Amino acid sequence: MKQYRGALLDSELNNAIMEKMDELLAQLNPEQQKAVKITRGPILILAGAGSGKTRVITFRIAYLIRSKHVDPKNILAITFTNKAAGEMQSRIQNLLGSNHDVWIRTFHSTCAKILRGGAERIGIKRNFVIYDEYDQISVVKECLSDLEIDTKAFSPAYVAAVIDNVKENLAPASAIEDDTLRHIYNLYSKKLSEYNALDFDDLIMKVVELFKTDRDILEYYQNKFKYILVDEYQDTNRAQYVLTKMLAERHRNLCVVGDDDQSIYSWRGAEIKNILDFEADFPDTTVIKLQQNYRSTRRILKAASAVVSNNEYRKSKTLWCDNETGEKIVFFDADDSYTEAAYVARKIMELRLKDVSLGDIAVFYRVNYQSRLFEECFITYRIPYEVVGSLRFYERAEIKNVLAYLRVINNPDDAVSLKRIINIPSRKIGHETIEKITAYCEKEGMSIYEALHEIESIKRINTGTRKRIRDFTKMMDRHIKSQQQVDIYELAMQVVKDSGYLSSLSEDRTERDYIRRKNVEELLISMKDYVRERPDATLNDYLEEVSLRSDIDDWNESTERVNLMTLHNAKGLEFDVVFITGFEDGLIPHYKSQKDPKQYEEERRLLYVGITRARKQLYMTYARQRDMFRAGPSYTDLSPFYDEIPRDVMCAGYSFD
DNA sequence: CAGGAGGGGCTTTTT
């Protein structure tokens, strides 16, 4: 009887869900419906800007679960940022009205999670640390100095780029033709494994390695992920492509979504050919093109299409729309960058009087340092603003210092972090001492942290220094022990107090130190929140999350503030009013991208991305003079892309005085 | 041997 009632309720519930699903599907155009309903086999969804992509993806996942009764555990959805993942997570939750176990993650966090489970299989310890680009540069510098290579001949940044390139393409070290670079690469790899650290690209590469080494693990994930969806497919690199292919091989229910016109990460190894060649890779692919734009006015769309149509290397498609004609694009030709900023500020004041919400306005620029002028100007005009990016919170020195302490506690082999904090605050343990310890490590084949415990056996260190090292080591050992007993917030609190770091920041009276202290406090508060939200999380979990967090993730959309960000950060977002600033030759396109035609086309796509973010009104500004930091003001030329925008959708902005 | 002071260098975009 009971069972019968249950079944009845279930079927009622099901009917309600099916009705709701039908209702949802009715909101979609025929192409979008196809994109939701074709669930089997490989599918390529070419989703033009503003074509309702996010909606299609979320409906698709809801449809799989509700209408096709797919277990949420069997779905993997890959997004470009954690923020996009979080948004998708909550949208699906809203659609389904309950929690679900769909894996919605970035490539990097997916891989980190897989490695936490099976890394030991390929000789990586479970508590590995993830190195960001600055940590990576530190290791490269160590390598260069160990090998006595002049940093002028091989700049650390260049070497890091070579290393990334090799890994992004899953190439073996032997593929590096230059002997010196190959040696550096090998030493770099050796150091990372000694430090029990992985860099960003390792996360992907090591998972591929793991899958090749252990068929059982691969099969486990192949069976787990019966349905795979990859968003922003145009921005995947070779390693990510191989990984995706491995995972999808068994069930072949792979849906990739992207827009070749919005591929803007080739410099990070992204291969636009992954999306262009998808049909060749999977011959039975269903191709769906979403070409109706629901976002922008006709004029904005016309400008965007005209610009991008100058690219050779693309799948041909035409975006169209039913939307309003809209206002003309306003182009403002400023005498210099200060006038440009003032123009933007005064326009924003004007918009504000017309009841445009500040949160619906965005200012885009090509490079982060352009934000400074706008910030200064907005402060004088009392315009609330928020900078997304630039000085990233987790990359600030004081934040990295605190995290470095925690990283060492979590993984004492992490030499980069250990060297970072051993003399912060000053304990009078300097370079010379570190050098001696490192030499000892080499000889004895141990980690620095181990060597610190044998400090008495290391020669030529004076007694005072020895004592200070003993004190430091004892303190760290204490924290390593107490790690299990207290939560992350408590631990961090103890560490910043015990190490003297917090008081070292409090002693100084400069404005900067005050800001630093505030930042550390902010970090501690965020840890408290983290502990409250995820009481079971380990220190390792926390550090991983922080390493993979980008700052667009923390950005809060609904605030009443003007949004300032780079064109790259603007991807995936939309605003009523958009300002594209610095519309100059050398910035858009960036001067470093002018020689290579492929890169030049990418700059055009970047502009395309910027233009298509605007719903109602677009402003573009150009400064005839711009301060190139030290060299004083220099004269600029208008962007060559200016001529690609049809004259009839544009008009000149006026100056205010 | 640590750490401050001063000079040279360079800055695209970021998971």
Added chain:
DNA sequence: GCCCCTCCTG
């Protein structure tokens, strides 16, 4: 403008 490296001082 700022950061990093090097050299010199204490």
